Amino acid sequence: MSPLSTGVLGALDPTSDRAVFRQIADQLREAIDKGRFREGEKLPSEAELVEHYGVSRMTVRNSFSILQGEGLVHSEHGRGVFVRPRPPVRRLASDRFARRHREQGKSAFLVEADTVGSHPEVDSLQVKEERATPDVSARLGSVRRVLVRRRRYLLDGRPVEFATSYLPLDIARDTPIAQPNPGPGGIYRRLEELGHRLDHFEEEIKARMPSPDEVATLRLAAGVPVIHLIRTAYDTEGRAVEVCDTVMAADAYVLSYRLPAT
Amino acid sequence: MSPLSTGVLGALDPTSDRAVFRQIADQLREAIDKGRFREGEKLPSEAELVEHYGVSRMTVRNSFSILQGEGLVHSEHGRGVFVRPRPPVRRLASDRFARRHREQGKSAFLVEADTVGSHPEVDSLQVKEERATPDVSARLGSVRRVLVRRRRYLLDGRPVEFATSYLPLDIARDTPIAQPNPGPGGIYRRLEELGHRLDHFEEEIKARMPSPDEVATLRLAAGVPVIHLIRTAYDTEGRAVEVCDTVMAADAYVLSYRLPAT
DNA sequence: AAGTGGTCTAGACCACCTA
């Protein structure tokens, strides 16, 4: 409630063509960018900004709404509007499916979380048989029914990724892959034990805004896109043996790939 | 103005806890998802929805604002609110930097656009020397000054990507790379001619909402994230010879990568 | 109890587009 909390903000330019609520958003954005408001810090309240700029409350709220859409701030009912902190980031390296990693006991997700000191969890585990969607069927080579494995990954209690694997029934039915816990090394190691020696993976990446479902599942803040990754695993005979559809909170990931120049 | 244009929409549930503007957004979203409103089609006007639901205009506008944030619709001043059409997508394959492509005459962007029948353009070309930012310097191995090449790529008149390349001065100064048009095969081919045989590239990918600058440069619609890609090129001696920082309209791209399983 | 953001109303004037 300090009268100085708006001290870093300037005045409006009444001669400008730019809408008032955009000018206010511009000033707040600049203040955030310049570090005048730090991560996690509370911005001036709506009432203070109404007072400072001499505008109506809806105008101030429109400004906040812009910044929220840009993912710069988030609001907490009854508490205030805060500069959104950057969450810890999960880096996915291009060697993450190397056989040497599979040959260790734990799954890639758990191993990696340990090395960065985060607490990993997997929940919403679901394994069942379903009819293949046209897209999955096309990727797996005209398969009718598939084994589906869904699971959600969390780091330090925060959901970061929701993944769904699809495997042809003739490969996966009545194998450890159809168990909720497929055992050490994960399903890729089981596939190799079943004689499907893995050759390579193909990953397709898109980014988009989340659906309301995805907002709920990943507990996404406003202004956070998702990375939608579809990976297909091929064995040495050129057969697609798994499709994995993954939706990731974009603010929690950096993907990295190595490309040959030859 | 047809009284039937809201025919696909239901009634509000006054007993629901869900805010009215969210209920309206839900109904519109569902209608769009089910194809009751097609791509590019106009939604009922604000006035019609005010009439249909018996709410105030601001409430209807809040609903539209949700859908806009999700990238589902876009508004045109004086015309209406429309279902946002999905633009044509540019697919980037993981072999896009293979030497065989460099050895052809044209740049990758132009070749590829031709094959999908789009009209490619490059503008805002800018070449100059600058001090390296800390991040670029770290990636290039403690380089102080760099040659900077900026350019914007367009497909069929639509900006889709804005790229900035950084090269160490000792490599690029007084070479064709410092020319606005570096010649056939692009700067990667020039680098090889200068004795820097390329070994591999590393790409780092993030997704996030665009800054206001990026919205302007790429003419992004509301609710469209950007893919931020940073590529580093390494020569056979392990030296980083170029860093390319690229911001792409996420709705215009699918990236694809091949990962080894070994 | 006081302060905060969340929702909603009922107006107003403007700029833009189509006809």
Next chain:
DNA sequence: AGGTGGTCTAGACCACTTG
């Protein structure tokens, strides 16, 4: 000219958080 969205006001009541 009439319809459309863009901006803005001045209220109101509510739900949530904090002291």
